[in-house]
Amino acid sequence: MIFDRKQQRLLLEGKEYTFEDISRLIAGGAEAHSPASWDLYLFLNEWFNDSPVIIVHTSGSTGTPKELIVRKDQMMQSARLTCEFLDLKKGETALLCMNLRYIGAMMVVVRSLVAGLNLIVRPASGHPLADIKEPLRFVAMVPLQVYNTLQVPEEKERLKQTDILIIGGGAIDEALEAEIKHLPTAVYSTYGMTETLSHIALRRLNGTLASEHYYPFSSVKLSLSVENTLIIDAPLVCDEILQTNDIARIYPDGSFMILGRKDNVINSGGIKIQAEEMEKLLRSFIPVPFVITSVPDQRLGQAVTLLLEGQPELLEGQPDTKEIGNKLQEILEPYYRPKYIWTTDCIPQTENGKVNRAKCRILAKQMLTTFYTHTLTP
Structure with missing residues (x-):
C-alpha cells in the first residue's frame, strides 16, 4: 500500500x-x-x-x-x-x-x-x-x-x-x-x-x-458511558476519544449492537422509549415509510407520534391511519402507543438519504399546532 x-x-x-x-x-x-x-x-x-x-x-x-x-x-x-x-x-x-x-x-x-x-x-x-x-x-x-x-x-x-x-x-x-x-x-x-x-x-x-x-x-477499543452510550477509542483514525450518542450493548467477545440514539429516546410519562427499537418492532405492521418521533405534551412531557408517508389530500392510495391505529392498539402496551398518527407527503431526509430526526420533530410539532388550531376553531 x-x-x-x-x-x-x-x-x-x-x-x-x-x-x-x-x-x-x-x-x-x-x-x-x-x-x-x-x-x-x-x-x-x-x-x-x-x-x-x-x-x-x-x-x-x-x-x-x-x-x-x-x-x-x-x-x-x-x-x-x-x-x-x-x-x-x-x-x-x-x-x-x-x-x-x-x-x-x-x-x-x-x-x-x-x-x-x-x-x-x-x-x-x-x-x-x-x-x-x-x-x-x-x-x-x-x-x-x-x-x-x-x-x-x-x-x-x-x-x-x-x-x-x-x-x-x-x-x-x-x-x-x-x-x-x-x-x-x-x-x-x-x-x-x-x-x-x-x-x-x-x-x-x-x-x-x-x-x-x-x-x-482490532485497533479500536470500545466502552460504555454511565448512560450506556458507546465510547470509541480509535487512535489510528481519531486523536480524541469519542463520546457518541449511540446507545449500545457490548458483548464479551468485543462485538456490539446499537440499540438507538440517546437523542431519539422519548420520555413519555416517565417511560423511556427508544424510537429506533419501536420502529424495528413496527416495520412488519406498517406498509408505508414511517418514523417514530415526539411532540411536547403537558401531561406526558413528550408524546409518541407516528408520521406516515402518503398523500393526505388523496382519498385513495394513502395509508389508513385508523386501521394502523387499531393494529397498534393490539400489539403495543398503552405507554408505547402513539398519541398522534399523522400523514405527511414525505418523511424528512438529509441529502444522503438518512431520516432527518430533527426535522421530523419540527414537522410533528407544526402538525400538532395545526391539529389544535383546527380542533379549537368554532
Whole structure:
C-alpha cells in the first residue's frame, strides 16, 4: 500500500492519473467532463495539494450539518484497515457511486489511492449499477441504492456478480436485510461516523458469518458511558476519544449492537422509549415509510407520534391511519402507543438519504399546532 501522497496514482477505469494529470483536466474546465468525474477531479486536487488536512461535511441526520477538518494521514489509515479486512488488492475494481461531499464517498477514493484499486465512477443516483458492464470486486452504497438495485432484475444480477458490498449511511430494515441474505455477494453493514473517517466496525449480513453484532477493527477499543452510550477509542483514525450518542450493548467477545440514539429516546410519562427499537418492532405492521418521533405534551412531557408517508389530500392510495391505529392498539402496551398518527407527503431526509430526526420533530410539532388550531376553531 502507498501512504506517500506524492507517490500515489489513481487508476481510473484502467488508466493511471498523476496529480499533474488531474491539474490539466481541471484546467480544461468543468464543461469537458461529466459532473461525477468533475467532482472526483476536484476532490483529488484537494487530496494531492500540500495541506495535511481536508474539509468534510457531516450529514445532519440528527442536527445541523457541520464542517470538520480531518487529517489525510488518518484517512489513509482508515483506508488501510478496510482494505486489509476485506483483502482488497491492487488492480481490483471498486465503484464510486456516492456523493463526494461526504466521508463515505471520499474514503472509496482514498482506498483506491492507497491500495491501487481500479476506480469506476458513476453519478450518485438511486441506480448505480444501471450501466455497469464489468464485474466489480468492491462497492459501497447507502441502503436506498441497494433497495433500488434489488428491484431491477438486470441490476440485481450485476450486484450478484459483485464480490463485496458494504452498506452505510443509514439503517437497514428487516425486509432489505432478509433479501440481502440470499445474495452470493459478501455484504456488510458498517458502523462509523464522519469523525471516525467512515467505519470502525463491520457486521456481516449474509452467509455463514452473518451476525446481529458489529465487530470493531482490532485497533479500536470500545466502552460504555454511565448512560450506556458507546465510547470509541480509535487512535489510528481519531486523536480524541469519542463520546457518541449511540446507545449500545457490548458483548464479551468485543462485538456490539446499537440499540438507538440517546437523542431519539422519548420520555413519555416517565417511560423511556427508544424510537429506533419501536420502529424495528413496527416495520412488519406498517406498509408505508414511517418514523417514530415526539411532540411536547403537558401531561406526558413528550408524546409518541407516528408520521406516515402518503398523500393526505388523496382519498385513495394513502395509508389508513385508523386501521394502523387499531393494529397498534393490539400489539403495543398503552405507554408505547402513539398519541398522534399523522400523514405527511414525505418523511424528512438529509441529502444522503438518512431520516432527518430533527426535522421530523419540527414537522410533528407544526402538525400538532395545526391539529389544535383546527380542533379549537368554532
